[in-house]
Amino acid sequence: MKTFSIKRPDRAIAAQLQDKIDDLTKPKGSLGLLEETALRIGVIQQTLTPTLSKPYNLVFAGDHGIADEGVSATVKEVTRQMVYNFIGGGAGVSVFARQHNIGLKVIDSGVDHDFEGHPELVHKKIAFGTRNFLYEPAMTHEELHLALERGAEVVDDIHREGSNVVSFGEMGIGNTSCSSMLMTMLHNVPLEKTVGAGSGLDNKGVQHKLDILSRAKASYKGDRSAFDIIAHFSGYEMAMITGGMLRAAELGMVILVDGFNITASLMAAAALHPEVLDYCIYSHKSNEGAHKLMLDILGGTPLLQLELRLGEGTGALVAYPILESAICMINNMSSFSAAKVTRSFN
Ligand SMILES: Cc1cc2ncn([C@H]3O[C@H](COP(=O)(O)O)[C@@H](O)[C@H]3O)c2cc1C
Numbered sequence: 246m247k248t249f250s251i252k253r254p255d256r257a258i259a260a261q262l263q264d265k266i267d268d269l270t271k272p273k274g275s276l277g278l279l280e281e282t283a284l285r286i287g288v289i290q291q292t293l294t295p296t297l298s299k300p301y302n303l304v305f306a307g308d309h310g311i312a313d314e315g316v317s318a319t320v321k322e323v324t325r326q327m328v329y330n331f332i333g334g335g336a337g338v339s340v341f342a343r344q345h346n347i348g349l350k351v352i353d354s355g356v357d358h359d360f361e362g363h364p365e366l367v368h369k370k371i372a373f374g375t376r377n378f379l380y381e382p383a384m385t386h387e388e389l390h391l392a393l394e395r396g397a398e399v400v401d402d403i404h405r406e407g408s409n410v411v412s413f414g415e416m417g418i419g420n421t422s423c424s425s426m427l428m429t430m431l432h433n434v435p436l437e438k439t440v441g442a443g444s445g446l447d448n449k450g451v452q453h454k455l456d457i458l459s460r461a462k463a464s465y466k467g468d469r470s471a472f473d474i475i476a477h478f479s480g481y482e483m484a485m486i487t488g489g490m491l492r493a494a495e496l497g498m499v500i501l502v503d504g505f506n507i508t509a510s511l512m513a514a515a516a517l518h519p520e521v522l523d524y525c526i527y528s529h530k531s532n533e534g535a536h537k538l539m540l541d542i543l544g545g546t547p548l549l550q551l552e553l554r555l556g557e558g559t560g561a562l563v564a565y566p567i568l569e570s571a572i573c574m575i576n577n578m579s580s581f582s583a584a585k586v587t588r589s590f591n
């Protein structure tokens with residue numbers, strides 16, 4: 246059974262990082278969230294000269310039993326079709342990864358399709374889709390352990406290649422239902438506040454999704470532990486992301502968090518090991534309505550608000566150059582003394 250031991254980064258270095266940032270030739274605080282981002286990365290890496298190396302976006306894909314209940318604007322087959330689109334290079338996340346020179350790995354966590362013989366894919370399949378959580382747990386505790394472990398393995402692989410910064414993406418028709426359930430069950434938020442349009446339901450569709458998820462909540466008979474809630478309501482791809490995040494934190498990597506589904510996977514990770522949150526930077530606020538509340542619960546400040554609602558890691562990839570600017574600022578800007586610039590009064 247996979248266990249994780251995550252240390253909180255030592256905050257002692259934060260004061261030195263702040264001094265260094267305040268000594269750069271600009272009014273104090275004038276580079277806003279770039280300053281906070283540089284400080285956070287410096288604390289994670291325990292250095293005054295942080296770096297980003299070999300960034301990766303890991304897209305995990307899996308199918309969901311709950312999709313049989315008509316809770317999505319589209320059909321289950323789209324999960325499999327999009328996996329082919331990712332490896333063919335045509336998906337949103339594929340083009341942004343190329344644009345920014347970020348590595349992309351696509352992982353079959355549990356798609357309802359046999360991909361054997363596709364070398365472009367990482368094969369970690371647990372089963373051909375989860376069970377329908379309206380009637381039974383989506384996965385067993387053993388499967389959840391396996392998913393956490395397999396997600397961690399993928400992160401180990403990129404870390405061995407020298408990566409110190411990772412974002413996660415997901416593909417799984419029906420998975421915004423998992424995210425809403427995780428938020429409701431782990432943080433006691435009414436379903437009315439956690440359920441939204443996902444990939445594009447109309448108002449009637451959202452009402453149907455709410456009815457189905459209310460029934461699923463009422464029929465849950467588990468022990469209410471975080472582990473049992475995750476096994477009951479998550480998905481194979483999201484659980485692998487949860488495991489990948491826990492491993493990334495354990496390895497001291499920077500985690501660049503994407504939208505609603507990835508933040509829900511993080512919420513699950515934090516329910517198991519809250520220290521994971523110290524390793525996260527939040528790339529954007531998604532247009533899925535509940536994402537704002539989710540970020541508030543986790544205490545995350547998003548860098549961007551671009552009205553995205555796609556997932557796949559797209560928001561993280563679009564935000565990546567902002568991390569590069571933050572690193573550039575702290576390592577390359579002149580100090581007041583070096584540039585012979587007079588400091589402001591405050
Ligand atoms: C063509 C297409 C590409 C996508 N890429 C990500 N998603 C996003 O939509 C899905 C979640 O929404 P829901 O819960 O409503 O099914 C996930 O696969 C998510 O990654 C997509 C959805 C579609 C239709």
Ligand SMILES: O=C(O)c1cccnc1
Binds near residue numbers: 503504556
């Ligand atoms: O923000 C997201 O991750 C998201 C929103 C809607 C649908 N799929 C993903």
